[in-house]
Amino acid sequence: MDKSWHNGEWCRSMRIRLDYTNMMSSRIDMHHGVTDDDITYLEEMGRKAHKDLWERHESGDLGFMSLHNQADELQDIKGAAARLQKRFDNYVVIGIGGSALGNIALNSALNPPYYNELSKDERKEGLKVYFPDNVDPELLRGLLNVIDLTKTVFNVITKSGSTAETLANFLIIREELKKAVGDEYHRHIIVTTDPHKGFLRKLATKEDFRSFSVPENVGGRFSVLSPVGLLSAAVTNVDVDELLAGAAEMHERCSGPDIRSNPALMAAALQYLLYQKMKNIVVMMPYAQALKDIADWFRQLWAESLGKKSDRSGKIVYEGSTPVNALGATDQHSQIQLYIEGPFDKSVIFLTVEKFRENVNIPAAGFQDEDALGYLEGSSLEKLIQTEQYATEWALTKNNRPNCKIIIPEVNAYTIGQLLYMLELQTAYAGELFNVNAFDQPGVEDGKKATYALMGRDGYGSLKQELLTGMDTSSKYIID
Amino acid sequence: MDKSWHNGEWCRSMRIRLDYTNMMSSRIDMHHGVTDDDITYLEEMGRKAHKDLWERHESGDLGFMSLHNQADELQDIKGAAARLQKRFDNYVVIGIGGSALGNIALNSALNPPYYNELSKDERKEGLKVYFPDNVDPELLRGLLNVIDLTKTVFNVITKSGSTAETLANFLIIREELKKAVGDEYHRHIIVTTDPHKGFLRKLATKEDFRSFSVPENVGGRFSVLSPVGLLSAAVTNVDVDELLAGAAEMHERCSGPDIRSNPALMAAALQYLLYQKMKNIVVMMPYAQALKDIADWFRQLWAESLGKKSDRSGKIVYEGSTPVNALGATDQHSQIQLYIEGPFDKSVIFLTVEKFRENVNIPAAGFQDEDALGYLEGSSLEKLIQTEQYATEWALTKNNRPNCKIIIPEVNAYTIGQLLYMLELQTAYAGELFNVNAFDQPGVEDGKKATYALMGRDGYGSLKQELLTGMDTSSKYIID
Numbered sequence: 001m002d003k004s005w006h007n008g009e010w011c012r013s014m015r016i017r018l019d020y021t022n023m024m025s026s027r028i029d030m031h032h033g034v035t036d037d038d039i040t041y042l043e044e045m046g047r048k049a050h051k052d053l054w055e056r057h058e059s060g061d062l063g064f065m066s067l068h069n070q071a072d073e074l075q076d077i078k079g080a081a082a083r084l085q086k087r088f089d090n091y092v093v094i095g096i097g098g099s100a101l102g103n104i105a106l107n108s109a110l111n112p113p114y115y116n117e118l119s120k121d122e123r124k125e126g127l128k129v130y131f132p133d134n135v136d137p138e139l140l141r142g143l144l145n146v147i148d149l150t151k152t153v154f155n156v157i158t159k160s161g162s163t164a165e166t167l168a169n170f171l172i173i174r175e176e177l178k179k180a181v182g183d184e185y186h187r188h189i190i191v192t193t194d195p196h197k198g199f200l201r202k203l204a205t206k207e208d209f210r211s212f213s214v215p216e217n218v219g220g221r222f223s224v225l226s227p228v229g230l231l232s233a234a235v236t237n238v239d240v241d242e243l244l245a246g247a248a249e250m251h252e253r254c255s256g257p258d259i260r261s262n263p264a265l266m267a268a269a270l271q272y273l274l275y276q277k278m279k280n281i282v283v284m285m286p287y288a289q290a291l292k293d294i295a296d297w298f299r300q301l302w303a304e305s306l307g308k309k310s311d312r313s314g315k316i317v318y319e320g321s322t323p324v325n326a327l328g329a330t331d332q333h334s335q336i337q338l339y340i341e342g343p344f345d346k347s348v349i350f351l352t353v354e355k356f357r358e359n360v361n362i363p364a365a366g367f368q369d370e371d372a373l374g375y376l377e378g379s380s381l382e383k384l385i386q387t388e389q390y391a392t393e394w395a396l397t398k399n400n401r402p403n404c405k406i407i408i409p410e411v412n413a414y415t416i417g418q419l420l421y422m423l424e425l426q427t428a429y430a431g432e433l434f435n436v437n438a439f440d441q442p443g444v445e446d447g448k449k450a451t452y453a454l455m456g457r458d459g460y461g462s463l464k465q466e467l468l469t470g471m472d473t474s475s476k477y478i479i480d
Numbered sequence: 481m482d483k484s485w486h487n488g489e490w491c492r493s494m495r496i497r498l499d500y501t502n503m504m505s506s507r508i509d510m511h512h513g514v515t516d517d518d519i520t521y522l523e524e525m526g527r528k529a530h531k532d533l534w535e536r537h538e539s540g541d542l543g544f545m546s547l548h549n550q551a552d553e554l555q556d557i558k559g560a561a562a563r564l565q566k567r568f569d570n571y572v573v574i575g576i577g578g579s580a581l582g583n584i585a586l587n588s589a590l591n592p593p594y595y596n597e598l599s600k601d602e603r604k605e606g607l608k609v610y611f612p613d614n615v616d617p618e619l620l621r622g623l624l625n626v627i628d629l630t631k632t633v634f635n636v637i638t639k640s641g642s643t644a645e646t647l648a649n650f651l652i653i654r655e656e657l658k659k660a661v662g663d664e665y666h667r668h669i670i671v672t673t674d675p676h677k678g679f680l681r682k683l684a685t686k687e688d689f690r691s692f693s694v695p696e697n698v699g700g701r702f703s704v705l706s707p708v709g710l711l712s713a714a715v716t717n718v719d720v721d722e723l724l725a726g727a728a729e730m731h732e733r734c735s736g737p738d739i740r741s742n743p744a745l746m747a748a749a750l751q752y753l754l755y756q757k758m759k760n761i762v763v764m765m766p767y768a769q770a771l772k773d774i775a776d777w778f779r780q781l782w783a784e785s786l787g788k789k790s791d792r793s794g795k796i797v798y799e800g801s802t803p804v805n806a807l808g809a810t811d812q813h814s815q816i817q818l819y820i821e822g823p824f825d826k827s828v829i830f831l832t833v834e835k836f837r838e839n840v841n842i843p844a845a846g847f848q849d850e851d852a853l854g855y856l857e858g859s860s861l862e863k864l865i866q867t868e869q870y871a872t873e874w875a876l877t878k879n880n881r882p883n884c885k886i887i888i889p890e891v892n893a894y895t896i897g898q899l900l901y902m903l904e905l906q907t908a909y910a911g912e913l914f915n916v917n918a919f920d921q922p923g924v925e926d927g928k929k930a931t932y933a934l935m936g937r938d939g940y941g942s943l944k945q946e947l948l949t950g951m952d953t954s955s956k957y958i959i960d
Contacts, residue, residue: 122625198852289618290616303815303818308822318824332924340787345802390930395930
């Protein structure tokens with residue numbers, strides 16, 4: 001790729017920006033908005049949060065903050081992607097949660113809509129990509145009905161190497177591959193897992209699967225810029241160098257402790273302040289179809305990192321705002337009524353795009369005298385969607401609903417790298433401010449154990465007994 | 481279709497059920513659960529809600545409650561669908577909000593996954609379907625890149641006939657069609673709109689488009705079982721008779737005022753009670769990939785109907801719980817941590833399926849001694865996803881998080897008809913209980929007017945002035 005245009009000036013013009021004007025009490029009622037005093041008050045906390053986080057980074061604790069420096073791994077990934085493109089037509093990610101959401105977000109953002117329906121030429125030799133991130137028999141059977149296994153490679157992703165859903169799908173796929181291609185099946189499987197531990201790592205050695213590593217200090221939901229997300233991006237020709245260059249740029253921009261110039265820290269501080277003002281819901285609303293799945297990826301990042309029963313001192317806090325994904329302009333016809341008129345329980349983060357990669361003009365068709373559509377004639381879809389975003393922002397503000405926007409000059413690998421990494425840092429800073437561990441997920445253990453017990457895993461016999469007796473099915477609270 | 485199996489016994493076995501055991505204080509802490517006394521207390525309110533709603537139904541006010549009786553319209557729809565299947569390959573819905581979400585939900589629920597990638601044979605002559613429900617230039621251009629216009633029919637759906645997004649896309653499509661097929665373009669456009677009023681109705685007559693009507697007394701978000709949703713379902717061979725038969729069955733089941741035997745009324749009452757207990761979030765979490773978009777459809781239904789600033793007496797209430805869509809088992813790896821450990825601000829409605837349309841066995845592959853996956857061998861994906869649902873329900877209950885489930889014997893047109901109509905009725909009942917108008921959406925007006933003003937529509941000049949001066953872009957609250 002020719003990167004002669006890729007000079008300092010271009011990079012500066014591609015910096016994403018945070019505009020939080022409409023969160024401030026100068027714009028909205030002071031009961032619901034943030035005051036300058038609030039922010040001044042947060043400055044000191046922000047400095048401490050920054051110091052603590054970056055100390056952990058420097059001690060090597062937080063691998064996600066170093067992922068923009070992985071030149072060697074990147075060569076491996078690009079080399080593998082090029083070879084896969086020669087050999088296969090389809091690339092299927094077998095993974096769930098943090099092993100799928102980032103891949104899906106990158107694909108939606110950086111590949112054309114209806115990508116899998118394009119011809120191979122139109123995809124520029126990029127592979128078709130599928131993300132069956134569930135254990136639904138109809139979904140997996142449906143996938144097997146549309147792909148040719150002899151032309152398909154499966155990337156099995158689980159950091160621990162023991163995720164139940166991923167292993168179940170893996171066992172099925174492995175068997176299907178054996179039927180379809182015999183002894184060659186191992187060439188159709190790539191494993192992305194812990195560098196040393198776990199069942200899948202062991203099996204990769206034994207059965208000779210190509211493998212990539214999730215660095216030990218990178219958690220699933222912070223792994224999109226590791227091989228977890230990069231390989232599926234690379235097989236579709238996403239410029240993974242640019243993704244990491246964007247992340248590196250954001251890393252640099254967030255390296256200072258001043259809340260007023262560090263966008264991730266400010267975004268975290270604003271959410272912290274709004275949570276104190278009883279906003280227990282945070283809506284992420286991109287105005288661009290391509291960014292829809294980034295909001296879904298963010299849901300995991302925010303919910304799993306900050307939804308915690310105990311703070312770091314062990315105090316019971318039951319903390320965590322609920323992230324909601326929405327999409328402009330679509331959800332103006334679904335959610336906006338509630339956001340404008342309902343309880344004052346939420347804030348909105350818009351993602352806006354200044355220049356779309358395509359534009360489509362609305363033709364002048366002779367209806368200019370029709371009140372219902374004359375005003376549209378001769379305009380464009382880009383202008384319409386941007387206008388609707390601005391109109392929604394204005395209406396929310398007028399109704400005292402705090403909102404901010406992350407402005408993206410154009411959707412490309414460089415800006416998406418910035419955005420994803422900024423949201424990761426924002427979440428990590430929020431963990432510091434809320435004083436919770438943003439990197440664990442103890443709350444999912446109960447459900448996991450119950451699944452093991454009911455599936456008959458060894459060592460869970462007494463829990464199984466408890467489960468079976470605890471829940472009768474002859475309840476009087478059933479309407480049938 | 482042979483319906484010899486379709487007798488009374490089959491219908492009874494296909495009734496969906498509401499199980500709200502885990503919302504009751506016998507299962508969870510009484511601060512967070514509903515008591516028997518609560519329900520007794522609601523009985524009288526429930527009776528009144530029922531009486532008021534059904535009186536409006538009988539007066540002809542609420543068209544959505546009569547949609548299961550539209551035999552004539554149904555013949556038209558099926559006839560049109562059969563002709564369209566002969567002539568076209570692709571069916572594109574140009575609509576937004578209530579003119580798209582129901583169509584998407586029906587398609588996901590009742591057609592196979594990856595439906596558009598199946599061959600025409602595998603689709604049994606069903607048309608490929610697309611729902612570009614946004615005004616994003618990249619999305620529309622992307623669609624035009626993958627479809628052959630000479631083989632495509634567009635269903636333009638807007639009840640008012642004046643929805644900005646729909647008309648913008650329509651103008652573009654109309655022009656593209658003229659370029660591709662000349663004077664025949666009008667045969668590629670089907671209009672679904674008000675029977676008498678609006679620009680599109682007028683144009684349909686003038687330009688000779690085939691048209692269907694949205695009954696005047698049926699609002700957009702309650703229109704899935706009208707021609708709005710039925711035609712796109714019929715062109716993919718969904719059994720629309722069964723959809724309406726399911727709705728009719730649910731209508732019958734909900735015709736009595738007793739909260740304890742009317743599932744829609746009980747579901748509404750439970751949400752009303754939980755809202756008083758500070759649960760301002762309601763999560764709908766299907767455990768079946770096919771039902772994912774029903775949760776998204778429900779988001780609009782619930783949010784737009786109940787998110788209201790004023791009650792019906794004009795009192796300011798800022799009412800409305802926020803609907804959140806989740807998906808099992810997938811979101812166990814995303815949202816469940818927050819639902820289990822976060823604030824006590826939500827309840828969960830599971831949608832569970834007793835028998836999937838496919839099953840996939842997990843093979844015994846010789847790993848039975850491996851702790852990480854031995855327990856999976858010889859089981860099935862159906863068992864795994866159902867077990868995970870039960871485990872999640874148990875974990876939520878153990879942690880005092882109210883949850884209920886709608887049990888669906890099997891996903892088919894008959895059960896989905898029941899489900900959609902039950903959720904519509906539940907929403908309408910909730911409107912009665914909260915004493916808000918569930919059938920308007922005054923809160924979206926501000927944003928619409930601002931869009932008109934900024935797009936230069938006649939008559940909005942002074943608002944435009946206000947908008948342009950009101951929001952400066954040189955704010956000090958921007959980090960760039």
